[in-house]
Amino acid sequence: MSRMPLNNLWALIIVSLTIALVLSVAPIPVFLExxxxxxxxxxxxYWVLIVPDRVGLTTAWVCGLLQDILSYTFLGQHALIYSVMIFFVVFVHRRFSMFPVWQQAAALFVFYVLGLLLQLWLMALGGQRIPALSFLLPALVSSLLWPWLFFLMRPLTKRLTVSSED
Structure with a gap:
């Protein structure tokens, strides 16, 4: 089986990140917000773990800027938060990929909590009201979704023979 060409790899990454951006601003019921x-x-x-030489802090920064534009927040707020979250993943990605998926989810919970605490700090600097402890609920939900995302995306990337040796 031949490897996926570089342009198809980037197409898959861009499509998946576009879906993620759309999901992050899609309307949902207020009680689930x-x-x-x-x-x-x-x-x-996911992409940092699969192709760490192609997806990293720059991609996180660009996605954060797009998220800022889509959600009408201060320009650079999500860019900084996503870059910090992904920095931790990039920093430990070799060891991280050897963990079982449930341990990856636990580590991601910590990384995402750190990012949300940074967001909380930025909100306090901006004079916004500090939310309750439920502010950390997205980190928990995201870490619980990690095994599902991993096991849904992994066969797709295997089938399309995505690898970091392209």
């Missing part, structure tokens, strides 16, 4: 998963960091984490 506090538990909205961190779709963009989830997909970024």
């Amino acid at each position: 506090t538990a909205r998963p961190l779709w963009v960091p989830l997909f970024l984490t």
Whole structure:
């Protein structure tokens, strides 16, 4: 089986990150809004683990800027938060990929909580009201979704023979 050409790899990455951006701003019921998963960091984490030489901090920064534009927040807020989250994943990606998926989910919970605490700090600096402890619920939901995302995306990338040796 031949390897996926570079342009098809980027097409797959762009499509998946576009889906993540759309999911992050798609309307959902108000009572579920506090538990909205961190779709963009989830997909970024997946791609950093699969192709760390092609997806990293720059991709996280660009996706964060797009998220800022889509959600009408301060320009650079999500870019900084996503870059910090993905920095931790990039920093430990070799060891991280050896963990079982449930341990990856636990580590992602910690990384995502750190990103949300950074967001909380930025909100406090901007004079916004500090939310309750439910503010950390997206980190929990995202870490619980990680095994599902991993096991749904993995066969797709295997079938399309995506690898970091292209």
